[in-house]
Each structure stands twice: as C-alpha cells, then as structure tokens.
Amino acid sequence: MKAIRSEIVVGLTLLVLGAGACSSQGESSVEKAGAGKPPVAVEVAPAVEADIEESIEVVGSLEPKFAADIKSEFTAVVEEVYVTEWVRVRKGMPLAKLDTREAEAALQAARAGLLQAEVAETRASRELDRAMRLREAGLVTQQSLDEARTALEASQAATAAARAQLQAAETRLAKAVLRAPFDGTVAYRGVNPGDRVENMGGEPLFRIVDNRLLELTVSVPSTALSSLRTGQPLEFSTDAIPGRTFRGKVQFINPSADPVSRSVKVVAHVPNDEETLRGGLFVKGRILTGTRRGVLQVPRLALVDWDPSKGVAAVFVVNGDTAEKRPVWTGSATPHAVEVTQGLQPGERVVTRGAFNLRSGDRVLVSPLPEAAPTP
Structure with missing residues (x-):
C-alpha cells in the first residue's frame, strides 16, 4: 500500500514539472511572436499652422423670394x-x-350716370347765374340765391360720385x-x-414664381449668435446638383429666438440668375463668420474617437518607426481639417490612414504619398 502511494506522488510531481515546462515554452513563444509582429502600413501628415475659416454649419430649404398666387x-x-x-x-x-358681359354692362351704366350728373350740374350752374343777375336787379330774394348755390354744389357732388362709379366700373372690367x-x-x-x-x-388660379433670387432659411443655435452678422457670406451644396458649391449672403436675422429649440431663424439671399437652383431644394452649408491666422490643424482623417461636442479626440503620432496614441483637444473644424488646441506640436506627424489596425507602441511603415500626375 505504501509503495502504491509513493508511485502516485512521483507521478503527480512529474506532471506538475511537465506542465511548468510547457507553460514556460508557451510564454516564450508568445513573447517572440509579439516581438516579431510586422509593421503596420500607414499614411501620415504633419500638423501644420495655417489660416482657418470660422463657420457655422447650417441646413435649410430654398424658396423663391418673389412668388404670387393669382386669384x-x-x-x-x-x-x-x-x-x-x-x-x-x-x-x-x-x-x-x-366673362366680362356683366362688367361691360356696369361700365355702360356708369357712363350714362356720369352724363346725367354732368347735365344736372350744367343746369344748376345756369340757374345760379340767372339767380345772381336777378338778385342784382332785386327780383329774387337772398334765400332763392342761396338755394340755387346749394343746388349747384349738390350737383357737383353727384357728378364726382358718378365719376368715381365710372372709375370703379372701369377697374372691375380691367380686373x-x-x-x-x-x-x-x-x-x-x-x-x-x-x-x-x-x-x-x-x-389659386395660377402661381407665378421668380427663381432668379432665392431665399435660404436656416436655424442657428443661440450659442453662435455672437459671431453672426448680416452681410456674412454663406456657401452651400445640394444633393440635387452634386459637385457644385453655391453662395449667398446673410440678409436678415430674427431678433427673437425660438423658446423651444433656442435657435434663431436666419434668411440669406442667393442669386440664381441662371436658374440652376429650384425652390424647395434641401441644402447643407455654412455661414463664414471670420478667419483666424496661424491655427494648428490636422486632417479630419487623423482623429480617433472624436467627440466634437466635448472637443476631445486622439491621434497616433509617428516617432521614428513607432506610433504613439496621444489625446488631443480640438477646436473649430472645416470640411477637411480640425483645429488642435492642445496635445500636438507643429511638424509632428500623425497617422491619417491605417489607424484602425494600430495600438499604441506598434511599429509602422510609412507609405509614401502618391505623386501628382505630370501635367501634359
């Protein structure tokens, strides 16, 4: 019985030693595999100082400035x-x-009424002249003279009313x-x-629109109002006409903000002499609010885990043949570049392509940028 127990102990000891040896060999092989990981092919671009255009991103719809419903x-x-x-x-x-038959009949009636009024006015004028001569001769009383004068004034008023009725009938016929x-x-x-x-x-019977001048109505957050001014340029594009950028100018800024969205309506005028654009198109663009000089920027493609609302992101900085992941703080952005306010120095190279395969400390192989095609 003791001999059997001794054999079991010896067997367990050999198993433990064998497992330890295998584990050591496995760890050694993993370390060798990590040390032998091939470099990751990447493209890089330097962080540069350049001018940046401050802008406010907007979306909206185009409508003709002049449009009328005809009734x-x-x-x-x-x-x-x-x-x-x-x-x-x-x-x-x-x-x-x-159909103008009723209007034409009303016009004829108005003309006849005016003729009657003019005849009555002429008669009243003659009666007043006769009364004045008779009054000088002492043949009529002052009351009779006053009545004749009143009759002339009444006939003159009737003539004016008939003339106004004729004008109204002519206007109705013209309409x-x-x-x-x-x-x-x-x-x-x-x-x-x-x-x-x-x-x-x-x-409406007809709708007439003039597309040569359009209005673009957009909403701007109240937080951006301090940099917004009338006369500022606006550029935008639309999926209806891909590949083209159109321009306008801020014309009106609503003096009050929407109490729900805390945004302000802004209207820009867009010249459209060629009538390329149409009313009702949805557009995306930006209002250019100013230019800052010497701003440190990197391409948008270089940012990893970018949160524009918080202004934080990360980039892979290439130093020699190694990439280091580094946090950065961001500011203004353009369609192609983003301002870096902290975390980078001018001239440092950042990865623009291949970052999804990278971990901090990985070796990299920088691919040369494609050369521009020779000009024929």
Whole structure:
C-alpha cells in the first residue's frame, strides 16, 4: 500500500514539472511572436499652422423670394386661358380672361350716370347765374340765391360720385383680365375655360414664381449668435446638383429666438440668375463668420474617437518607426481639417490612414504619398 502511494506522488510531481515546462515554452513563444509582429502600413501628415475659416454649419430649404398666387377678385366664368404651366411670363402679360358681359354692362351704366350728373350740374350752374343777375336787379330774394348755390354744389357732388362709379366700373372690367404681377414662370395652373371662379376663394388660379433670387432659411443655435452678422457670406451644396458649391449672403436675422429649440431663424439671399437652383431644394452649408491666422490643424482623417461636442479626440503620432496614441483637444473644424488646441506640436506627424489596425507602441511603415500626375 505504501509503495502504491509513493508511485502516485512521483507521478503527480512529474506532471506538475511537465506542465511548468510547457507553460514556460508557451510564454516564450508568445513573447517572440509579439516581438516579431510586422509593421503596420500607414499614411501620415504633419500638423501644420495655417489660416482657418470660422463657420457655422447650417441646413435649410430654398424658396423663391418673389412668388404670387393669382386669384379672381370677383365671381365669374373663365372665358379664355392664355398660358400653360412652366412657361415664362413677363410683368403685365395676360394669363386668363373672365366673362366680362356683366362688367361691360356696369361700365355702360356708369357712363350714362356720369352724363346725367354732368347735365344736372350744367343746369344748376345756369340757374345760379340767372339767380345772381336777378338778385342784382332785386327780383329774387337772398334765400332763392342761396338755394340755387346749394343746388349747384349738390350737383357737383353727384357728378364726382358718378365719376368715381365710372372709375370703379372701369377697374372691375380691367380686373377681368388676370395678369402676371412680375417676371417669372408659371409654376401652377389650376383653371380651364368654362370654370366658375369665386371671389378670392378656393385654390389659386395660377402661381407665378421668380427663381432668379432665392431665399435660404436656416436655424442657428443661440450659442453662435455672437459671431453672426448680416452681410456674412454663406456657401452651400445640394444633393440635387452634386459637385457644385453655391453662395449667398446673410440678409436678415430674427431678433427673437425660438423658446423651444433656442435657435434663431436666419434668411440669406442667393442669386440664381441662371436658374440652376429650384425652390424647395434641401441644402447643407455654412455661414463664414471670420478667419483666424496661424491655427494648428490636422486632417479630419487623423482623429480617433472624436467627440466634437466635448472637443476631445486622439491621434497616433509617428516617432521614428513607432506610433504613439496621444489625446488631443480640438477646436473649430472645416470640411477637411480640425483645429488642435492642445496635445500636438507643429511638424509632428500623425497617422491619417491605417489607424484602425494600430495600438499604441506598434511599429509602422510609412507609405509614401502618391505623386501628382505630370501635367501634359
């Protein structure tokens, strides 16, 4: 029995020693593997001092500055329509004509009423002249003279009223022809000959827009108001016309902020003489608020774990053939570069491509930047 126990103890001892030897060999192999990790291919760029444009990122929609819904000012039947949708019109060009028979009859009646009033005024004027001569001869009383003068004044007032009624009838007849209020394009036509239109009611008969000057309405956070001014340039792009940048100018700033979002509405004017842009397009852009000189910047691609709201990020700084992960503090940003306020020195190289494979202390192999193609 003692012999069996001795053999078990010896066997366990040999197993422990063998396991220790294997563990030592495994650790040694892992260390050798880590030391032999190939360098990571990366691209780098230096941190440089350059001018940076301060800006406020905005989004919004374009709308024509000048647009009008055309409606009838009285109830009538449409007699003729002269234009269709999407055609250009000039100011004063006729769009449609309403039935004018009632308006023409009212005009004739007004002319007749004016003639009657003028005849009555002429008669009253002659009666006053006769009364004045008779008064000089002592043949009429002063009361009769005053009555004649009053009759003339009343007839003169009646003539003025008849003349105003004639002018109103002429205006009503002129409004039977609907005209373009300004140069533009017929964006909508909602009427046909024979349709009955109501006095300023229902849908518009036409909608005229002028796309040569657009308004871009955006919302700006109240925290950025201190740097916002009228006249500042604005640049933007839209997915509807890729690859192009358009420009405008801040025209109006709402004097009050929205109580819910704490933002302020800003309106910019966008010249559009070629009418490339259209009303209703969604755009993204920025208001340029100023320029700062000698600002330390790195490419956006160099930032790792960037939190713009807190202004913190990290970069991999290349020193020799080793990359070191370093925290940095960020400031303003442009579409391609970000200001670094702390954590880097000018000239230090940071990784712009390949950082996702890196850990602090890894060896790196810096890839040369592609050379520009020769100019033919």
